[in-house]
Amino acid sequence: MPVAHTLEGPLSVDVLGRQDPELAEILLAELARQTTTLQLIAAENFTSPAVLAALGSPLANKYAEGYPGARHHGGCELVDVAERVAVDRAKALFGAEHANVQSHSGSSAVLAAYAALLRPGDTVLAMGLPHGGHLTHGSPANFSGRWFDFVGYGVDPESGLIDHDQVRALARSHRPKAIVCGSISYPRHIDYAAFREVADEVGAYLVADAAHPIGLVAGGAAPSPVPYADVVCATTHKVLRGPRGGMLLCGSELAERVDRAVFPFTQGGAQMHTVAAKAVAFGEAATPAFTAYAHQVVANARALARSLAAEGLLVTTGGTDTHLLTVDPAPLGVDARTARGRLAAAGMVLDTCALPHPDVRGLRLGTAAVTTQGMGETEAARIGALFATAVRDESAGRRVREEVRNLTGRFPPYPGQ
């Protein structure tokens, strides 16, 4: 079976297939879906076989509440070593004084950052959701909007860039306890120094939600929030290419508060298989190969942006500094929802997203996954052309689907599969 190549021995899908063919079939069909369509969701990637091996390991059996050397359960000697390795690698990779690698997800990391710094009812300034803020940045449907008083800043409707004058004016009038910088769809580098300056002026904490760019930071392809933010929240599964999960980085003075905010305040036992997989991913991210990968991700996103602009789409901010870009398909005569449907039929998987004019939805694309597959700027430009063809003409979907199948066939994410 295809996955057996990446998960050998007793932990392979072969074992699952013999015991539970129903589930094995779903796993294999999902692998086929991932490898025969184009994964352009900006938050997704292909983890390495080594990361998958750690995730499918017996560490999943271990209960480990607490931190290395101070657990509530016996038998933690070895998982303690694994967590120390993960923490040490994260600190070295990001030049941080302290790292917490237990957060179950990016949202859990943000929850812990707020728990470490804020009290219910405190005012927080963050990017508004209609402009690209995450659910955890004050959505009324999320704990953040229920427990804190969020004020939203936006982007300039013309340039699509963060309006730092507006950020400063809102900070001065609302005196927030914390300012959050970070977004799910902002294609440019965040000016952390500018946010730090405003935070200092009003005496606010600066929380960087670097869920998206942290992998580029690891590879030296984006500026680091670590020297500027009081707390950095991140995911480990986006560009960083590790297991699904979160982490926090901070200075030593906040280390204890951040750790207590994760456990016992917002989480129970750490998921040690995921912690070990994070360690593997941090190890991979510290290699020259990953640095080259991160830079190629950005080069590919730029090539894709150029190609989409040449096809007539409106590219927010005119391009990108990162792995992601957002576009308005209106000039091609369709709205974002229709476009996403046509693209899905053509084998191109992506999301709709906010645009600088919040009443108009756009499409968000990312190049982290296709770059892991080994695609370069030539393929990225080709993807832009296929994208435009599929969006413009519904009847071209079948032809584009065939070309997507050929393209993905040449770049298997798990070689030998």
Ligand SMILES: *Cc1c(COP(=O)(O)O)cnc(C)c1O
């Ligand atoms: C992805 C993301 C998160 C949340 O990550 P989950 O693992 O899905 O909880 C939080 N903030 C931002 C800015 C993100 O992009």
